[in-house]
Amino acid sequence: QVQLVQSGAEVKKPGASVKVSCKTFGYPFTGYYIQWLRQAPGQGLEWMGRINPNGGGTDYAQKFQGRVTLTRDTSMNTAYMELSGLRSDDTAVYYCAREKTTISAFDVWGQGTMVTVSS
Amino acid sequence: SYELTQPPSVSVSPGQTANITCSGDELEKRYACWYQQKPGQSPVLVIYRDSKRPSGIPERFSASNSGNTATLTISGTQAIDEADYHCQAWDGSSLFVFGSGTKVTVL
Numbered sequence: 001q002v003q004l005v006q007s008g009a010e011v012k013k014p015g016a017s018v019k020v021s022c023k024t025f026g027y028p029f030t031g032y033y034i035q036w037l038r039q040a041p042g043q044g045l046e047w048m049g050r051i052n053p054n055g056g057g058t059d060y061a062q063k064f065q066g067r068v069t070l071t072r073d074t075s076m077n078t079a080y081m082e083l084s085g086l087r088s089d090d091t092a093v094y095y096c097a098r099e100k101t102t103i104s105a106f107d108v109w110g111q112g113t114m115v116t117v118s119s
Numbered sequence: 120s121y122e123l124t125q126p127p128s129v130s131v132s133p134g135q136t137a138n139i140t141c142s143g144d145e146l147e148k149r150y151a152c153w154y155q156q157k158p159g160q161s162p163v164l165v166i167y168r169d170s171k172r173p174s175g176i177p178e179r180f181s182a183s184n185s186g187n188t189a190t191l192t193i194s195g196t197q198a199i200d201e202a203d204y205h206c207q208a209w210d211g212s213s214l215f216v217f218g219s220g221t222k223v224t225v226l
Contacts, residue, residue, distance in 0.1 A: 109163075
């Protein structure tokens with residue numbers, strides 16, 4: 001069945017970078033955008049950006065421009081999100097999700113990856 | 120940048136109707152969708168394109184979008200509906216925007 005499986009939890013020091021993977025199963029990888037979002041403890045969802053696996057084109061939220069890089073490996077059916085210059089307020093659960101463009105919504109989500117930034 | 124506003128919390132008695140609002144400038148001109156998120160779980164899409172339910176979502180979930188406000192309605196609310204509900208819209212410049220989420224408590 002359709003699944004998005006993310007990499008495991010990470011603990012990083014301030015100033016470091018983190019790279020989270022999102023491996024997809026059960027559908028044509030290049031047929032759907034992959035979205036990246038995060039949720040700080042007790043907070044709402046925050047959209048970070050998206051990548052079109054067909055060609056690699058990206059869109060980023062203005063807040064994360066210059067600090068986040070989205071990539072993909074079509075041979076592995078996997079998308080990646082790298083966030084640099086980590087700060088304590090980057091501590092959050094990071095999600096990938098599939099965008100179904102015909103309905104302008106995110107219909108399948110990964111299980112989330114906890115990233116903790118602490119000295 | 121575009122913003123969506125939700126009430127922090129809504130309380131409802133079992134069997135009653137819960138209405139959760141989401142406000143944004145000319146929201147009716149943008150498709151709104153809604154996600155349900157239970158503690159420790161990933162969000163689940165419950166409404167897309169203002170009022171459509173994905174397969175598998177119970178009929179007690181309905182929604183509308185008019186003017187500046189989108190509304191998610193849960194009819195005959197059950198204990199299993201206790202969760203956070205997030206609205207989301209697509210804005211041409213800000214791309215995807217989320218509200219801050221509403222915690223629904225079934226008392």
